[in-house]
Amino acid sequence: MGLDLRIPLGTLFALIGVLLAIYGGATLGGPGMAPTGVPIDLVWGLVLVAFGVAMLGLARRARRTAKPDAEHGPRVP
Amino acid sequence: MTTLHGIDYAVMLLYFGFVLGIGVMLRRYVRTSEDFFLSGRSIPAWVTGLAFISANLGAQEVIGMGASGAKYGIATSHFYWIGAIPAMVFVGLFMMPFYYGSRARSVPEYLKLRFDEKTRGLNAIAFAVMTVFSSGISLYAMGKLLNLLLGWSFDLSILVAAGIVLAYIFLGGLTSAIYNEVLQFFLIVFGFAPLVFLGLRDVGGWAGLADRLAGVATANGYAPGAYTQSWRFMGSAAANPVGVEWFGLVMGLGFVLSFGYWCTDFLVVQRAMAANSMTAARRTPLIAAVPKMLFPFLVIVPGMLALVVSPTSGVRQTGPVVTASPTPTSPTSSTSPTSLTSAPAPGLVPPKRDARTGEPQRDARGRVVLDYDLATPMMLVHFFPAGLLGLGLTALLASFMSGMAGNVTAFNTVWTYDLYQSYVRPGAPDAHYLAMGRFATVFGVAISVAAAYVAASFNNIMDFLQLVFAFVNAPLFATFALGMFWKRATGHGAFAGLLAGTLAAAIHHGLSLPAGAAVGVKGGYLGIATTYPSELAQTFWTAIAAWLTCFGVTIALSLATRPRPPEELRGLVYGLTAKPTDDVRRWYERPAALALLVLAGAVALNLIFF
Numbered sequence: 001m002g003l004d005l006r007i008p009l010g011t012l013f014a015l016i017g018v019l020l021a022i023y024g025g026a027t028l029g030g031p032g033m034a035p036t037g038v039p040i041d042l043v044w045g046l047v048l049v050a051f052g053v054a055m056l057g058l059a060r061r062a063r064r065t066a067k068p069d070a071e072h073g074p075r076v077p
Numbered sequence: 078m079t080t081l082h083g084i085d086y087a088v089m090l091l092y093f094g095f096v097l098g099i100g101v102m103l104r105r106y107v108r109t110s111e112d113f114f115l116s117g118r119s120i121p122a123w124v125t126g127l128a129f130i131s132a133n134l135g136a137q138e139v140i141g142m143g144a145s146g147a148k149y150g151i152a153t154s155h156f157y158w159i160g161a162i163p164a165m166v167f168v169g170l171f172m173m174p175f176y177y178g179s180r181a182r183s184v185p186e187y188l189k190l191r192f193d194e195k196t197r198g199l200n201a202i203a204f205a206v207m208t209v210f211s212s213g214i215s216l217y218a219m220g221k222l223l224n225l226l227l228g229w230s231f232d233l234s235i236l237v238a239a240g241i242v243l244a245y246i247f248l249g250g251l252t253s254a255i256y257n258e259v260l261q262f263f264l265i266v267f268g269f270a271p272l273v274f275l276g277l278r279d280v281g282g283w284a285g286l287a288d289r290l291a292g293v294a295t296a297n298g299y300a301p302g303a304y305t306q307s308w309r310f311m312g313s314a315a316a317n318p319v320g321v322e323w324f325g326l327v328m329g330l331g332f333v334l335s336f337g338y339w340c341t342d343f344l345v346v347q348r349a350m351a352a353n354s355m356t357a358a359r360r361t362p363l364i365a366a367v368p369k370m371l372f373p374f375l376v377i378v379p380g381m382l383a384l385v386v387s388p389t390s391g392v393r394q395t396g397p398v399v400t401a402s403p404t405p406t407s408p409t410s411s412t413s414p415t416s417l418t419s420a421p422a423p424g425l426v427p428p429k430r431d432a433r434t435g436e437p438q439r440d441a442r443g444r445v446v447l448d449y450d451l452a453t454p455m456m457l458v459h460f461f462p463a464g465l466l467g468l469g470l471t472a473l474l475a476s477f478m479s480g481m482a483g484n485v486t487a488f489n490t491v492w493t494y495d496l497y498q499s500y501v502r503p504g505a506p507d508a509h510y511l512a513m514g515r516f517a518t519v520f521g522v523a524i525s526v527a528a529a530y531v532a533a534s535f536n537n538i539m540d541f542l543q544l545v546f547a548f549v550n551a552p553l554f555a556t557f558a559l560g561m562f563w564k565r566a567t568g569h570g571a572f573a574g575l576l577a578g579t580l581a582a583a584i585h586h587g588l589s590l591p592a593g594a595a596v597g598v599k600g601g602y603l604g605i606a607t608t609y610p611s612e613l614a615q616t617f618w619t620a621i622a623a624w625l626t627c628f629g630v631t632i633a634l635s636l637a638t639r640p641r642p643p644e645e646l647r648g649l650v651y652g653l654t655a656k657p658t659d660d661v662r663r664w665y666e667r668p669a670a671l672a673l674l675v676l677a678g679a680v681a682l683n684l685i686f687f
Contacts, residue, residue, distance in 0.1 A: 003102055005124055005256050012095045012260065013267070016088055016468065023084045023464045038278070041464040044271050051267070 006059035014052025021045030078228045079458045085467025092264065092471045096245055096478075099256050103249030110510040113250035114490040115182060115351050120252065122357035124259055126364025129348040130372075131258035134265055135215050135480015139376055139473065140222070143453030146380025147426055149318045149613075150290060150304030151686055153380075154373040155326060158307070160335035162366050162679040166672045168340040169362040173349055174657045175561050177358040179648050182350075184343040185495040191560045191649045193568030194499070199575060201495035203549045204343060205488055209521055211546070212484035213528020218450075219477040220529060226454050227470075235529050238474065242482050243522040246489075247515055251351055254486045258348075261475035266368075268472025269375045275460040276382035279390050286378075289385035294318075304381065307686045320592075320611030329617025333624040334547075337554035344487040356660045359668040366675045370682060376453070383452035384424040386459065425455040440593055481525065489517035544586065544598065551620040552578025552627030559631050564643060564650045570635030578627025585622040591615050 024041025107113050120128075145153040181187040185204060189197035220235040245253045280286050291301035303310050303317055310317040311326060319326070339345060339362070349361035428437035429448040438446040457469040493514045502509070556575055559566040587603030591612040596602060600615060609615040647653050659667045665674070 002106055003099075003256070005259055008095055008099055008102075008256075009260055009263065012091065013263065015091055019084065019087055019091070020464050020468065027463075038275065040271055040275065041462060044267075044465060044468075048267060051263075 004059045004062060006055045006062070010052045010055030010057075010059060012052070013048045014056065017045045017048030017050075017052055019045070021049060079226065079466075081227065081467065081470075082463035084464045085470065088464070088467035089471050089474070092260075092475070093241060095260065096241060096257050099260070100245030100248035100253045103253045103256065106252065107248075107250050107511075110493070110507050110514060111182075112252070113511050113514045114486075114493065115347075116250070116252040116255060118351060119353050120255060120351045120357075122352055122360040122364055124255060125348045125352045125357065125361040127262045127368070128255040128258040128351075129345055129361050129365040130369050131262040131265075131479050132254075132345055132348055132483030133480075134258075134262065134476050135211075135483070138372075138480075139265065139269075139476040140218065140450055140453055142373075142376040143380035143383070143456075144449035146377035147384045147424075147447070147449045147452040148380075150294075150381055151307050151373070151377065152304075152311075152317060152319045153377045154307050154682070154686065155319075155330060156335075157370055157373050158679050158683050159327060159331040161339060162370050162675060163331065164335040164339035165362040165366040165369065166675055167336060168346070168349075169359050169366075169668055170672050171651075172340055172557070172561060173359045173362070174355065174654060175649055175651075176346055177350060177352070177355050178654065178657065182494050183490050184341060184346055185491055187649075188556075188560070188571070189495075189499075191646070192566075192571045196556075196568055196571045196575070197495060198500075199572060200553070201491050201499075205491050205496065207546055207549065208344065208484040208488040208491070209524040210528050212481045212488070212521070212525035214532055215477055215480045215484070216525055216529035217532035219474070221533070222450075222454060222473075225451070226458065231533070235526060238478055238481070239522050239526050242478050242485060243518060246482060246485055246518050250514070251347065251486050251490075254482045255348060255351060257482065258479045261472075261479040262368075264468075264472045264475045266375065268469045268475075269379065271465060272456055272460055272469065273374060273378050273382075276379060276386060276456060279386055279460075280382060286381060286385065290381065293384060305686075308683065309687060314610045314614060318611075319613055320609065321614040321617055325614060325617045325621070329621050330613075333551055333554060333620040334617070336558075337550050337552075337620070337624070341553045341557050342550070343491060344483050347487055347490065354660060355657050356666075356668065359657065360666070360671060363668055363671040363675055367678075370675070370678050379456045380449070380452040382424075383426050383456050386424050386456070388425055388459070390459075425459055426452050427455065442593075485518060485521045485525065488521040489514050492517045492521070547616060547619065548579045548582040548586075548623065551582055551623035555624050555627035555631060559628070559635070560650070562651045563632075563635075564646055564653060565635055565640050566631060567635045567638045567640050569638045570631040570633070573634045574627040574629075574631030577630040578623040581626035582619050582623035585619045586615070589615050589618070 020041050022045070024039055024043070024045050028039055028042060106117075109117070111117055142153060142156070145156075175191075176184070176187060179187055179190055181190055183201075185197045185201035188200050216235045216239060219238060220231040223229040223234045224231045245257055249256070277283065277286065280289060287302070287305040290304040294301050294303040297303075297318070299316065299318060300310060308323075311321075311323040314320050314322045314325070321329070345362075349358045352358040352361050426447045426449060429446045430436060431438055440446055454473070457466065457473070461469050493510055497513055497517075498505075498510060552575055555578065556571045559574075560571060584603065586600050588601075588606040589609060590596065590601035590605050590607075591599060591609050591614070594600065594612070596605070599612065609618065643653055661667055664670050
């Protein structure tokens with residue numbers, strides 16, 4: 001299939017991560033927004049951003065390595 | 078009931094937008110029926126592997142395993158470490174060469190190639206009916222949960238979820254379903270991982286959890302480790318919460334039910350059939366087995382935690398706080414789990430309430446019956462603040478939707494190829510079957526919605542349907558095992574074996590009853606010959622009876638009927654099929670090496686939690 005799944009996957013998680021991190025950062029001092037003392041929205045948002053960026057990086061690398069191959073004809077599976 | 082914040086809705090809307098966007102982007106790649114039903118057999122192994130596990134990650138997995146975790150403790154992990162993992166290794170190493178190599182487009186079609194038309198027809202009809210009802214039950218469970226948890230409209234919840242699933246499958250076919258299943262897999266992982274972290278942190282880690290569950294165990298008459306050790310108390314059915322001894326467990330769950338599901342259910346096998354090579358197809362269940370063996374920590378542990386987390390633990394100081402409702406007569410005290418027999422709501426698990434009176438239900442011994450299905454959802458609303466709650470609920474929604482999508486894609490393929498093309502309109506142009514596939518998607522979703530309302534109307538309909546599924550699925554593995562590994566097995570033998578196995582399951586179930594259950598859908602309708610300590614024990618032994626009967630009848634009738642000549646069975650039966658060669662470079666990518674690693678991991682986990 002022509003669509004590299006890592007692109008929508010990485011984009012979705014990066015965006016959710018950004019949302020959570022911003023919200024978590026903005027409500028850091030607010031009551032109740034850090035369950036059991038852990039700023040979980042902020043921390044988990046950053047984890048999701050890291051995952052999303054890693055997926056996008058892998059997709060980008062795959063595209064780069066695919067291009068030179070394409071110039072030399074299709075790869076044999 | 079809890080209310081959501083804007084951030085929670087934003088996460089959900091983002092997810093729905095991506096799900097639909099993937100369907101729209103993939104639409105242009107769907108040109109033939111093989112593209113629509115089998116993704117053009119072009120998907121890489123890591124994607125089909127994650128979809129393989131995600132198609133099974135429906136409501137039954139996420140909600141059901143959490144419920145079982147609260148009810149049975151870590152023994153629930155047997156569904157994974159002696160159930161799913163060995164079966165996934167077996168299907169990857171030994172069965173996939175026949176499924177993929179025969180170029181069958183579905184599991185029922187393999188039965189036609191190997192046996193005959195009537196065996197395929199029987200399996201296709203049973204499977205098509207079961208998938209749409211499974212999908213409907215998943216929808217019903219989702220609508221009910223969202224209504225209970227968030228006060229959302231039941232009708233609107235199921236219509237919106239069904240509409241989204243319909244849209245992305247209609248547009249992108251199986252590829253769209255598979256891509257979204259991978260998305261859903263990661264959502265479930267990232268949505269539930271913080272729940273386990275926060276829950277364990279609250280109770281003092283695994284040691285704290287084990288300590289608190291020891292109190293629950295002794296209150297229920299078991300040894301202190303009965304909820305945190307998976308094998309130690311399996312010597313006797315009375316010594317563990319599952320109510321089954323090791324032989325019934327290994328044979329019933331580990332062999333018959335797990336192999337019956339993972340090796341023959343088209344819902345999951347279809348994902349491997351979409352892989353881009355034979356090696357990728359064989360690696361699909363093996364790759365899936367890696368996260369699968371770790372899933373107990375994600376879906377079972379939250380249920381165990383729900384039993385012992387204090388409803389008043391200081392999680393959030395403001396905003397909606399959801400706690401289990403105590404009965405007027407007995408206040409909840411999670412710090413004294415020994416009060417389980419008298420207290421209605423230990424931990425976060427609320428009591429099951431009578432639909433008419435609203436009063437907590439009690440069993441034959443006067444103990445309050447807990448609503449274990451709410452264990453995981455209660456954990457979510459208890460521990461997650463705004464934002465993360467949106468992610469957790471989106472993960473929950475994703476699990477319902479991926480389960481439904483798996484059923485719908487399997488249904489549209491079996492309907493179009495095995496029923497419509499075979500019996501209604503053979504020989505039509507490919508474009509016609511592609512159009513029929515899209516129509517079957519609409520039809521399948523519509524029946525699922527109708528089935529959800531049927532489930533909502535009848536108290537016991539879900540129990541009844543689960544029972545029928547068990548009757549039909551349990552003997553299937555005997556048919557496939559004999560078909561793939563014994564060239565003498567015949568179509569007449571397979572057909573009669575399947576019918577006899579289903580009948581044996583019904584008879585065994587009709588003559589047995591779980592302790593404390595009333596005669597009816599739970600069994601005993603033919604008389605009570607034996608009583609089992611639990612429903613699970615009864616299910617395992619029913620499955621064993623069905624499998625043994627199917628196995629015996631198939632062999633007996635096959636020996637009495639004429640087999641097909643060997644040249645007609647090439648590529649379909651072991652011994653008449655060339656061994657597949659691996660097209661991978663690194664040693665750990667080989668299916669056999671991957672299988673060994675996976676099995677070693679499963680053995681290690683069994684030993685750690687022995």
